[in-house]
Amino acid sequence: MATITVYGTPVSTYVRTVRLLLEEASAEYDLKSVGIFNGENDSSEYRAKNPFGKVPTLEVDGELLYETAAITDYLDTVVASNKFSPSNxxxxxxxxxxxxxxxxxxxxxxxxxxxxxxxxxxxxxxxxxxxxxxxxxxxxxxxxxxxxxxxxxxxxxxxxxxxxxxxxxxxxxxxxxxxxxxxxxxxxxxxxxxxxxxxxxxxxxxxxxx
Ligand SMILES: N[C@@H](CCC(=O)N[C@@H](CS)C(=O)NCC(=O)O)C(=O)O
CATH class of the missing domain: 1.20.1050.10 (Glutathione S-transferase Yfyf (Class Pi); Chain A, domain 2)
Incomplete structure (x- = not known):
């Protein structure tokens, strides 16, 4: 199984969106803290992962993915067998x-x-x-x-x-x-x-x- 890391702060609504999916899918993941009120999201280190300085960013086996719609679509496919996207x-x-x-x-x-x-x-x-x-x-x-x-x-x-x-x-x-x-x-x-x-x-x- 792939190693999943979510970068972001737990108070972010979009980080919560991704984590709700992961929790409902009972998937294993790490949450690595990137603060949004202390400038961590603006650091050059984080902007190398996400050029817009927004959270969340997902890392899966070395691949980086940002934008919550893309992240949730990807995770729904790989950890939830498309359970959270209607087939109709x-x-x-x-x-x-x-x-x-x-x-x-x-x-x-x-x-x-x-x-x-x-x-x-x-x-x-x-x-x-x-x-x-x-x-x-x-x-x-x-x-x-x-x-x-x-x-x-x-x-x-x-x-x-x-x-x-x-x-x-x-x-x-x-x-x-x-x-x-x-x-x-x-x-x-x-x-x-x-x-x-x-x-x-x-x-x-x-x-x-x-
Ligand atoms: N389009 C982005 C939006 C993400 C977003 O707006 N995240 C907020 C936190 S909920 C953020 O990073 N805010 C920090 C900032 O704008 O400096 C997505 O879909 O992931």
Whole structure:
């Protein structure tokens, strides 16, 4: 079996996405710490692995792979026999659509703005930019409602089986649900609320996101 190393910090949502898949597949792996709040991700040593200075990066038997969509696709094939990608073409397209919505719209509004401003900035002695938070609510709500319209929502986003889409959205909800904006953003997403109540209790979620 290949030796799998994940570079990144356990608090990163995208690192959590990769680790959720690995835990659900019961795969062995090492996590090598690369901090994102102390500049480690910006070091020349790390940029040699990932030129964008983002986490995670995966190393498998000396091969480096970055970008979470590529990493999860690869790992799903090699450690999970494609268990986390639906075989039905439309369901698979829905999974990719949800992943792209997280990448392109949800992460920036929910994490880069709301979560950072509400949970990280005050924790580091700064003052929340209330205008930035207020302006991020509408795009976050649009993203949540778009996913709501694509999801089955019970028990998992695409139905009876966990997929990579769940691994993308769970880490976003973990943090967003700790902010006062969560209720407004999910006010019109009852299926996502039900989904969240269920996936929140998964053992892998407790292991990776605690
Ligand atoms: N497109 C990248 C995004 C990864 C990403 O944004 N990671 C964040 C942590 S969740 C990061 O490395 N942030 C550090 C920074 O931007 O300096 C992927 O899919 O892996």
């Amino acid at each position: 073409p439309l369901s698979k397209a829905r999974m990719r659509q949800i992943m792209a919505i997280v990448d392109s719209y949800f992460y920036s509004s929910a994490i880069t703005t709301i979560v950072i401003q509400r949970l990280i900035v005050p924790n580091q002695g700064g003052k929340t930019d209330e205008d930035a938070v207020k302006n991020a609510i509408a795009p976050a709500k649009t993203a949540a409602e778009a996913i709501e319209s694509l999801t089955v929502g019970s028990p998992y986003l695409l139905g009876s089986e966990l997929s990579i889409a769940d691994f993308y959205l769970i880490p976003i909800f973990i943090y967003l649900s700790q902010t006062p904006e969560f209720d407004a953003i999910t006010a019109q997403t009852p299926k996502l609320r039900t989904w969240w109540d269920q996936v929140n209790k998964l053992k892998s979620v407790n292991q990776v996101c605690a």
